[in-house]
Amino acid sequence: MSGTRPDKSKLYYQKVSATWWLKKPSYLLFMLRELSSVFIALFLVIYLIQLSQLIDGPQAYVSFAQKLSSPGWILFHLVVLAFALYHSFTWFKSTAVILPIRIGERLLPREMIIALNIGAWVLVSLVILFLFLALKG
């Protein structure tokens, strides 16, 4: 087949622009999903620093926690929360694509798998919240 290939010197090579990810909402959502990992990683670093304060005793831990209660840090954590929620949602969406569930001859609709995942997620979150409140009380 190589004899039928076009003359490479006459081809025009199309380039991908640096702003390709702004061209479609789905590309932008993809970039936000990838970006979410940066915010989650930052949160984890801060969380690890906070935990390491325990080595210096409860007082150090509390004073670090107080530093984090400034408006700037609260805003940062809200942004992290938004990214974490979005990342989790994309994860459930991916699960439906990657792990199809077959019941008999029929495939479970993807929306159902996503709904089941989110349902389980909410349930586990409520259990954790309940345990947290119970232990606190």
Place this chain on the structure above:
Amino acid sequence: MAEPTVTLNVTRYRPEQDRAPTNQRYTIPYKNDWVVLDALNHIKDQMDGTLSYRWSCRMGVCGSCGMMVNGVPKLTCAAFLRDYYPQEIRVEPLVNFPIIRDLVIDMSDFLDKLKSVKPWIIRKEEKPVSQGEYRQTPAELEAYKQFTQCINCMLCYAACPVYGLEPEFLGPAAIALGYRYNLDSRDQGRDQRQGVLMSHDAIWQCTFVGECSVVCPKDVDPAAAIQRTKVDTTKEWFQSVLLPWGQK
């Protein structure tokens, strides 16, 4: 009353005279039942015979007439003018591929990649024709049937930013077809394909943007094929490390 018209803004690239693509506008009669391909055929037949593009079947089977319509990869035989009318319609060659002329792209790279996954049934030993066909149950067929629908139209490659940025990427359709033959109960060529599918430039280049499955006119869902291949190969790797004695 004047007949309604619609304008197509079409990419032109004539290598003998152009250094880069340009645009050319054609105003044509608007017909409610015309698709973009009908409009291009009207231009070619009635207005400008120099316009080049590929087409064949007109019914979404041959996969030849893929182009960018208003920035979205589409089979032009299935893109109705009425969905864009009265706005001007931008028609460009599929992105991420080199342009040969006007709306015709060079598909050599895709064909090489397609061939590399050996998209045919491989048997360790072919049985003679006299022994009959390789039989399959309906359930075995169902396992891969969706992935047989690929018509090699390359819309998924045009939708994939990874392929645009990393041209070495094996790409959605080729991986989906490799996966399709791996799933086929009649096939015994998995080992021959895995080397290609698991290589650096194949499944692990995919970042799961997911647009390949969105634009696929045949609902092949290449994104699912790629992600499932990732899961399968990861499982196989763990099995080979943790249970080396369990190898076939």
